[in-house]
Amino acid sequence: MTTSHQELLPGTRRALLHRIAVAQSEGRTPSLVAAVVRGGRTVWHGARTSVEGHAPDENVQYRIGSITKTFTAVLVLRLRDEGVLDLGDPLEKHLPGTGAGEATIAELLAHTSGLAAESPGPWWERTPGSLRPELADVLGEQPFRHPVGRRHHYSNPGYTLLGALVEKLRGAPWEDVLRREVLEPLGLNRTSGRPSAPHAGGWAVHPWADVLLPEPVEDLGRMAPAGQLWSTTGDLAKFAVFLTYGDERVLSAESVREMRAPAAPAELADVAAGVTYGLGLQVFHGDGRLLVGHSGSLPGFLANLTISVDDDVAAVVLTNCTSGPQPGALGADLVRIVAEAEPRIPEPWRPLPEVExxxxxxxxxxxxxxxxxxxxxxxxxxxxxxxxxxxxxxxxxxxxxxxxxxxxxxxxxxxxxxxxxxxxxxxxxxxxxxxxxTRRPYDEAADVPGGVDPEGWRGIS
CATH class of the missing domain: 2.40.128 (Lipocalin)
Incomplete structure (x- = not known):
């Protein structure tokens, strides 16, 4: 995929640059990089940094956190499409002995399994994965927080189980399967489980002073399917195209459409915001449009991928600080700027080639x-x-x-x-x-349930 800076109008490009500049400045982050996709390819790329002359480009890796979950969901949907499993299957059928086997695969994908949000023990994002070598270490003695299937409750351990499911059914490590079945076919050559130069360093910014603290970079071990990946705006732009149109080498358009459909009830706190969850994708409304994608965070990094399928516009935002900018709001704004400034031009009307x-x-x-x-x-x-x-x-x-x-x-x-x-x-x-x-209201010549009064329509005298 080529990057073009010429396909958007100058006013649109300036509005995009202004928006990310405000986000980097007010969010107090060392660097922020973004891309916009339209019509199946990247049409804009922008970056802001506090280091003069060293602005990141579309090939610089950042950690993408929970956007990793969307990649894991793609692997599970591939297994379903091949007939290896059904989304209604309980986990126990394919991965016995976890202690969480009553949850179905669909419930794990949609975060309705009832599992805890986090793994017990030390903060898993800032400690070595070697502290959690087994699934039992990830789940703990009491893995459930809610009845299975009753409510949406975001669960990182749930996606660890899905990664383990992929490993069991494919007979290979999760990252190897991901590279073979998703990354290589889609040409995501700068997406990996471990950082590969050039890559950004992760930083914490002091809340009350303009000073920095480096964040540790840990291998998440068993938790990798929930948040391990590093990627670039260039690769995530390609991934956005895939999540919009599908790719028969990986998943059909029908299957990615299924991923984008709400599969979990919205939490009461999210009802007003119109936020829910599909199969590995967040679904929400923003500025009157339906958006799908995923956010991600790990100490030192924030990430967001936002897609408006109806507008055929997507945005990627990556930054290297623990908190400060709001990548989700920024991604939605980038989509809105393009969709409103340069609305999608519809395809010409054409008559049907044939009709029965x-x-x-x-x-x-x-x-x-x-x-x-x-x-x-x-x-x-x-x-x-x-x-x-x-x-x-x-x-x-x-x-x-x-x-x-x-x-x-x-x-x-x-x-x-x-x-x-x-x-x-x-x-x-x-x-x-x-x-x-029926062709007429309560057509007496049709088989209308309950029948039609034989005296027909009448007035009231």
Whole structure:
């Protein structure tokens, strides 16, 4: 992927530079580096540093902390897509004897397993991984804090278990599997478990004085799948493209879309902010747009990856201090700046190359009771069904190849839509999860549940 500074307008580039300059200055961090992705490639890169003449570029490594979890989730989804496991499987089925085996793989991915947020013992991010050589050392004697599946509770040990699951089923160390199955196919040559020059050093900045303290760099050992990786803005920009479009060498577009879908209920404290969690990805609303990605932190480093799929814009932010800047807010701002200053230009409208007459016959107006809906054919061979009013249930549907469609979102996600025909082949009604849609409100010629009053519609005298 090439870096271009010419594809954004000068005013947009200046706004991006101003935003990261404010973040570096007010956040009091030694350095901050960022990138913006649009249309599948990097279109802007910027950096600020307190060391004149030594601004980091897109090849300088920073530690990315919990963004590592998204990489681990990709490995687990690959196992699912290969049929090696099901996300509904309890962990015990594939990795017995952990003491946390009742949690399902999906619950571990979405942080709804009920496991503790942290590992017992010394602060694992600032102590050697050799202190926790076994899974029992990571989980402790009482690994659960909540009933399994009842609430979202972010868990670092949960992703340690997922890394151990990958190792068990692949028969190789987690990092080796990651490199072979994800990093090499996607060309992420500057992402690694240990730092490789050039890389930034991690610092703590005194809260009340402009002085620094170096942070230790520890190998996290068993906790590596939860936060070990080092990466660059260049590599994470490529990873953002993958999480937007998919890549058949790693995961299909459908599987990465599944990762981006909310899979955990929002905590009450997060409801107002619209924050929830998918399968290895954070999902949240910002400035009226749906954003996905992940944040990361380890002593000395903060990181963020933010994607707006609808705007086709992503941002990466990396910095080398323990606290100060807010990379999540910064990433969302970088996305907003580009999306608002240079809105996505839609693809030209083109007619469908072909359409089956039996499907075209279904297009148009339908009624669920008295509420009016429209069924439209979509460019990808599916259909959409939604109310003609502002509010109401709507969904896109994927063709199943047998004359039926499966819902992709909202209330109708996973539900089957089919046309019910009379013996002469004419369409009686649409059936959607037992809901009947007719061409006229309560069409007496259709099989409407409960029947239709034989006297028909009337006024009141």
């Amino acid at each position: 007459p039996a499907v075209l016959e279904l297009a148009g107006q339908w009624y669920w009771g008295t509420q009016v809906f429209a069924l439209r054919l979509t460019a990808d061979g599916g259909v959409s069904l939604g109310p003609l009013t502002v509010t109401g249930r709507r969904s896109r549907f994927r063709a199943n190849g047998d004359g039926t469609w499966t819902g992709l979102e909202g209330y109708y996600a996973g539900e089957v839509l089919r046309a019910v025909r009379r013996p002469d082949g004419s369409v009686s009604h649409l059936d959607l999860g037992s809901f009947v849609f």
